[in-house]
Amino acid sequence: SSELTQDPAVSVALGQTVRITCQGDSLRSYYASWYQQKPGQAPVLVIYGKNNRPSGIPDRFSGSSSGNTASLTITGAQAEDEADYYCNSRDSSGNHYVFGPGTKVTVL
Amino acid sequence: EVQLVESGGGLVQPGGSLRLSCAASGFPFSSYEMNWVRQAPGKGLEWVSYISSSGSTIYYADSVKGRFTISRDNAKNSLYLQMNSLRVEDTAVYYCAREDTYYDILTGYYPRYFDYWGQGTLVTVSS
Numbered sequence: 268s269s270e271l272t273q274d275p276a277v278s279v280a281l282g283q284t285v286r287i288t289c290q291g292d293s294l295r296s297y298y299a300s301w302y303q304q305k306p307g308q309a310p311v312l313v314i315y316g317k318n319n320r321p322s323g324i325p326d327r328f329s330g331s332s333s334g335n336t337a338s339l340t341i342t343g344a345q346a347e348d349e350a351d352y353y354c355n356s357r358d359s360s361g362n363h364y365v366f367g368p369g370t371k372v373t374v375l
Numbered sequence: 376e377v378q379l380v381e382s383g384g385g386l387v388q389p390g391g392s393l394r395l396s397c398a399a400s401g402f403p404f405s406s407y408e409m410n411w412v413r414q415a416p417g418k419g420l421e422w423v424s425y426i427s428s429s430g431s432t433i434y435y436a437d438s439v440k441g442r443f444t445i446s447r448d449n450a451k452n453s454l455y456l457q458m459n460s461l462r463v464e465d466t467a468v469y470y471c472a473r474e475d476t477y478y479d480i481l482t483g484y485y486p487r488y489f490d491y492w493g494q495g496t497l498v499t500v501s502s
Contacts, residue, residue: 298486312488312489316488353419355489363425363434369420
């Protein structure tokens with residue numbers, strides 16, 4: 268299968284920790300990357316590779332993977348982290364990309 | 376500063392054509408692979424097409440293969456998407472995205488990711 272699956276929505280209390288997961292067969296072969304998207308804005312890369320953050324991304328964002336599951340963890344969630352989060356990876360052919368359906372994170 | 380600026384979106388009737396452009400600046404455009412990603416209103420992200428740095432390798436999502444053509448002009452620092460036989464379901468914001476990679480010494484892999492995105496251009500296909 269070339270699909271990635273994500274929970275549609277999660278909520279987290281301000282300052283607490285939330286983990287967003289992404290599952291798919293292709294994740295056994297390829298790293299996932301993670302994108303944050305706020306309403307009306309373009310996506311922003313937050314995690315890539317094994318666990319790398321682009322310049323400017325707070326260190327409360329971290330990534331991990333095991334088997335067919337990739338995870339994005341926000342440790343100490345802030346109000347500004349409320350957004351949609353998408354995982355992305357190559358598909359099983361290695362020539363195409365696939366996005367997960369997205370997880371809406373609400374910070375309470 | 377890396378900048379990607381899309382243009383060319385608009386309203387088109389089903390079966391019509393449109394050409395999107397993405398003007399790149401702030402980085403050596405000819406050294407980077409590029410992609411188009413779209414997002415239908417209220418929906419998630421969908422990868423559309425990939426082009427290598429030289430333009431010699433191209434891939435398309437099954438949903439657009441045979442109707443869309445990606446190209447680039449490295450002399451003009453520009454990426455294009457020619458969209459023909461447009462359908463109502465092609466209605467979306469279209470983003471151009473720069474692709475980057477690095478060598479992961481621990482795994483021997485080359486993880487790939489979209490590190491910069493444009494602001495997007497809206498394509499509406501409707502009669």
